[in-house]
Amino acid sequence: xxxxxxxxxxxxxxxxxxxxxxxxxxxxxxxxxxxxxxxxxxxxxxxxxxxxxxxxxxxxxxxxxxxxxxxxxxxxxxxxxxxxxxxxxxxxxxxxxxxxxxxxxxxxxxxxxxxxxxxxxxxxxxxxxxxxxxxxxxxxxxxxxxxxxxxxxxxxxxxxxxxxxxxxxxxxxxxxxxxxxxxxxxxxxxxxxxxxxxxxxxxxx
Amino acid sequence: xxxxxxxxxxxxxxxxxxxxxxxxxxxxxxxxxxxxxxxxxxxxxxxxxxxxxxxxxxxxxxxxxxxxxxxxxxxxxxxxxxxxxxxxxxxxxxxxxxxxxxxxxxxxxxxxxxxxxxxxxxxxxxxxxxxxxxxxxxxxxxxxxxxxxxxxxxxxxxxxxxxxxxxxxxxxxxxxxxxxxxxxxxxxxxxxxxxxxxxxxxxxx
DNA sequence: TGTCATCTTGACTCGTCGTTCAACGGCGTG
DNA sequence: CACGCCGTTGAACGACGAGTCAAGATGACA
Numbered sequence: 318x319x320x321x322x323x324x325x326x327x328x329x330x331x332x333x334x335x336x337x338x339x340x341x342x343x344x345x346x347x348x349x350x351x352x353x354x355x356x357x358x359x360x361x362x363x364x365x366x367x368x369x370x371x372x373x374x375x376x377x378x379x380x381x382x383x384x385x386x387x388x389x390x391x392x393x394x395x396x397x398x399x400x401x402x403x404x405x406x407x408x409x410x411x412x413x414x415x416x417x418x419x420x421x422x423x424x425x426x427x428x429x430x431x432x433x434x435x436x437x438x439x440x441x442x443x444x445x446x447x448x449x450x451x452x453x454x455x456x457x458x459x460x461x462x463x464x465x466x467x468x469x470x471x472x473x474x475x476x477x478x479x480x481x482x483x484x485x486x487x488x489x490x491x492x493x494x495x496x497x498x499x500x501x502x503x504x505x506x507x508x509x510x511x512x513x514x515x516x517x518x519x520x521x522x
Numbered sequence: 523x524x525x526x527x528x529x530x531x532x533x534x535x536x537x538x539x540x541x542x543x544x545x546x547x548x549x550x551x552x553x554x555x556x557x558x559x560x561x562x563x564x565x566x567x568x569x570x571x572x573x574x575x576x577x578x579x580x581x582x583x584x585x586x587x588x589x590x591x592x593x594x595x596x597x598x599x600x601x602x603x604x605x606x607x608x609x610x611x612x613x614x615x616x617x618x619x620x621x622x623x624x625x626x627x628x629x630x631x632x633x634x635x636x637x638x639x640x641x642x643x644x645x646x647x648x649x650x651x652x653x654x655x656x657x658x659x660x661x662x663x664x665x666x667x668x669x670x671x672x673x674x675x676x677x678x679x680x681x682x683x684x685x686x687x688x689x690x691x692x693x694x695x696x697x698x699x700x701x702x703x704x705x706x707x708x709x710x711x712x713x714x715x716x717x718x719x720x721x722x723x724x725x726x727x
Numbered sequence: 728t729g730t731c732a733t734c735t736t737g738a739c740t741c742g743t744c745g746t747t748c749a750a751c752g753g754c755g756t757g
Numbered sequence: 758c759a760c761g762c763c764g765t766t767g768a769a770c771g772a773c774g775a776g777t778c779a780a781g782a783t784g785a786c787a
Contacts, residue, residue: 323764342639344549348745358766360747369745426635432700433631434547443702450704480697480704481690481713488693492685495637497648499655499685508686515720528734553775563736568776 327365329355334376339421343373343431377428378441385448387412392452398460399521405453406509409486410493410502422494446483453479457517466517478516485512532570534560539581544626548578548636582633583646590653592617597657603665604726610658611714614691615698615707627699651688658684662722671722683721690717 333354337346348369352359366372388408395401413422432439457475461468486509492500500508514521538559542551553574557564571577593613600606618627637644662680666673691714697705705713719726 326764342635347743359745360767361765363746364764367746423638426631426638429696429700430547430631430635433628439700442700446697446702447704477713480709481717484693484697484705484713485686485690486693487696488689488691491634491692492651492689495634495644495647497651499652500689504685508682508689512686531734552773564775565737565777566735569734572776574775 323365326355326357326361330357330362330365330372331376331379334372335380335424338373338376338380338427339423342423343377343427346373348372374431374435374438377424377431378438380424381428381442381445384408384412385445385452388449388452392456398456398463398465398517399519401456402513402519402521403510405456406486406506409490409509410505413490413494422490425490425494450476450479450483453482460517460519466519473517478513481516482509482513485509528570531560531562531566535562535567535570535577536581536584539577540585540629543578543581543585543632544628547628548582548632551578553577579636579640579643582629582636583643583650585629586633586647586650589613589617590650590657593654593657597661603661603668603670603722604724606661607718607724607726608715610661611691611711614695614714615710618695618699627695630695630699655681655684655688658687665722665724671724678722683718686721687714687718690714 330351334346334351337350337354341350348362349359351372352362362372366375388405391404391408392401395404413425428438428442432442454475457466457473457478460466461473461475466473489500489505489509493502493505510521513519535556539551539556542555542559546555553567554564556577557567567577571580593610596609596613597606600609618630633643633647637647659680662671662678662683665671666678666680671678694705694710694714698707698710715726718724
């Protein structure tokens, strides 16, 4: 049984850490910053997390899951496959730009960078990415069941689509996040939907 | 007119820095490490680059351009569009895994992370990415000219394809770099070529 | 050979944190 | 009331590493 107040403190600190990482970046986030933001002393932060690295990597892992939770909820309020795909695209390209939302762009880059070298972060990221792809897969499967998408032997392969589309969204996200003049949010959304439409045989315009 | 020996020293240091960033990551690379690797004193590194940040960001920018140079050269030795696309895919997914090659995976993540906050890095990255997309675009255009790909009003839009495909390659690269069990090099290559085949109306199997 | 600019050294300074620790207050329990 | 467990503080410690600097090596050139 875990302590109530203690858990709350931990959660506060994780949230603060995630915000700070999003703002200044992983490497530029200090224990003292996190402490300051939650109105506590540096010592207390260490008391809860032992080391800076544990705090930051846990914050990183923790914050990303919020994105998938949001996605999961979003799907329950949409009924057609087209609407669902559109809301996933909007979530991907618009929610992350908002600084207030947990999964801000800055976090993704640091998450990837850390995952590349840090096994625990890598494992968590992989888990989350799998959730995300499974979610896409479910949308496709329900589309097939409803007859909106062609299934069967030479129809759409849901798993293959999920993997491809997820990768495509990531790639477009990078461009949008880095403010590439040739790929703004509108174009990214259009391209993502064009891809889905073509692969799934839908009309999404 | 720049000094000969001085330029060589600089180049050595940039290369060493890039290697080190690829190995340990941007944040974990010290001036002393770079100095050690080129057999010089820490002071000398500062003498050439003033600050650690200038050294590392310049190394990052410098090393990425090697990738595009390699791509450029590669294209001259292939004649059909299919061959060219295949070699771009191979370059993307295989060269970066090799630690000896300048553009190792680790560098990309750090490049993106830095570009997100560092205007100079962002500008350079954008320039390189544009070069990359232009290169893809050229392949498509020459394919259209040769009649391998349908051009014209309702044919392939080379610019659009370049932007899309580049993003797709990036997204797949992330998965491969992070060792995702569902996206290994072979699958990434297959998916990338499938995308190109479908968008360009080619047969690439 | 003398002079001067450039390159090079490595010991040193100095800030900046991460982490430790002794002490304190509050609170539940015996 | 006394004891002890948490949560909490914040000053202090210590490590690490960027950047400085005074001094020396090197080499070009007159």
